[in-house]
Amino acid sequence: MFDKSTWIRLPRNVVVGKGVRSRFLEVVDDLHLRGRPLFVTSPTPRSIAAEPIAADLEAAGIDPAVVTVERASFEAVEEVIETAEAEEVTYLVGIGGGKAIDIAKMASHHLEMGFCSVPTAASHDGIVSNRGSVPDGDTRHSVAAEPPLAVVADTELLADAPWELTTAGCADIISNYTAVMDWRLAHRLKNVEYSGFAGALAEMTAEILVDNADHVRPGLEESAWIVTKALVSSGVAMSIAGSSRPASGAEHLFSHQLDRLEPGTALHGHQVGVGSIMTAYLHDGERGIWQDIRSRSIASTRRRPRPNSVSTTRPS
Ligand SMILES: [Zn+2]
Numbered sequence: 234m235f236d237k238s239t240w241i242r243l244p245r246n247v248v249v250g251k252g253v254r255s256r257f258l259e260v261v262d263d264l265h266l267r268g269r270p271l272f273v274t275s276p277t278p279r280s281i282a283a284e285p286i287a288a289d290l291e292a293a294g295i296d297p298a299v300v301t302v303e304r305a306s307f308e309a310v311e312e313v314i315e316t317a318e319a320e321e322v323t324y325l326v327g328i329g330g331g332k333a334i335d336i337a338k339m340a341s342h343h344l345e346m347g348f349c350s351v352p353t354a355a356s357h358d359g360i361v362s363n364r365g366s367v368p369d370g371d372t373r374h375s376v377a378a379e380p381p382l383a384v385v386a387d388t389e390l391l392a393d394a395p396w397e398l399t400t401a402g403c404a405d406i407i408s409n410y411t412a413v414m415d416w417r418l419a420h421r422l423k424n425v426e427y428s429g430f431a432g433a434l435a436e437m438t439a440e441i442l443v444d445n446a447d448h449v450r451p452g453l454e455e456s457a458w459i460v461t462k463a464l465v466s467s468g469v470a471m472s473i474a475g476s477s478r479p480a481s482g483a484e485h486l487f488s489h490q491l492d493r494l495e496p497g498t499a500l501h502g503h504q505v506g507v508g509s510i511m512t513a514y515l516h517d518g519e520r521g522i523w524q525d526i527r528s529r530s531i532a533s534t535r536r537r538p539r540p541n542s543v544s545t546t547r548p549s
Contacts, residue, residue, distance in 0.1 A: 240475070242380045243469060244350075244383060244468075246383040246384070250387070252387060253388075254387040255289065256385070261383075266324050266382070267323060268322070269295065269297065270290070271297065271300060271316060271325050272287065272298070273302060273313050273336055273337035274328040274329050275332055276303070277329075279299070279301055283299060283328045297326075302332065302336050305332040305336060310339045313340040314343055324347040324349070325340060325349075327381075329351075330356055331501070334352060336365075342378040342379040348382060349384070349385065350383070353391065354402075355399050356398040356401045356502060357502055358402075358406070358468050358471070360384065360386070360465075361381065361384055361465050361468025364471070380468075384465060389454060391457035391460075392452055392454045397500060400503070402460045402463075402464055402502055403446075403449060403460055404509070405464075405467075406438060406442045406460070407509060408481075408484045408505040408508070408509040409435040409439040409467060409480050411483065411513050412480050413435050415478075416478040416482060418516075419478075431471070432470075434470040434473065434479070435470040438463050438466040442463045484505045484506075486508075487507070487511065488504035491504050509526055510526050511523070
């Protein structure tokens with residue numbers, strides 16, 4: 234007898250491209266979000282993104298509350314919740330890298346409020362997903378959170394972010410290869426539920442990124458475009474699966490252990506990239522998929538910033 238059901242929660246509006254931060258108000262209107270927002274941001278994103286967006290809203294008679302978080306922690310989530318209650322806001326907006334977005338996402342989940350994501354770095358797939366990750370003492374918690382109602386990803390801002398954040402985002406996407414291998418193995422050995430649609434989407438996302446690796450260059454908006462769309466696609470795969478399985482396997486567990494042993498030493502994406510090479514080796518040993526992942530990861534992360542470099546062919 235058929236008794237399955239699924240509830241797929243996706244972002245309603247995903248707006249990516251040049252200067253789209255100036256369309257934030259339009260996006261909010263389209264979602265029928267009313268009242269006062271709380272911007273959750275960190276110091277640099279505050280000046281480059283949160284303040285200009287706040288100015289646009291103020292011109293339209295909306296006065297956003299703003300909270301700046303210095304680091305990701307459960308105390309920061311608490312602080313955001315308290316501010317949201319004190320300022321009587323009606324929805325939250327995470328503006329920044331992973332930290333501000335993760336905190337806003339978890340606080341909005343607790344407050345049962347809508348949440349929008351305005352990433353200023355394409356550094357990991359948390360900009361879209363319904364999972365939040367926060368360090369707590371010597372461990373890191375991945376917790377259920379609110380998926381964004383909207384993602385507004387301005388390629389001008391993303392291309393200006395430090396290059397290593399973009400390469401970390403690339404490695405987080407490449408790790409989909411081993412995440413899906415692990416997921417299939419778990420399905421085979423432990424009968425963990427596997428979604429062919431989500432698995433295929435996660436793998437295809439990694440494949441498209443690798444195919445476009447030549448277009449991923451420092452300071453180029455085309456690069457930010459490719460990486461951000463891949464991060465969105467990975468997030469959609471997780472939403473379809475209803476879990477982080479399509480984009481998170483043993484390579485992520487390896488990264489969480491590194492966070493435990495040597496917190497703050499390397500970026501999440503780079504850690505999972507290394508973990509992905511190792512777990513691919515454990516899967517296939519001599520068949521060489523791990524070498525393939527290693528060469529692809531190195532190809533996309535070795536390039537040093539070349540401020541005047543120009544891409545001659547445009548990615549689609
Ligand atoms: Zn990740």
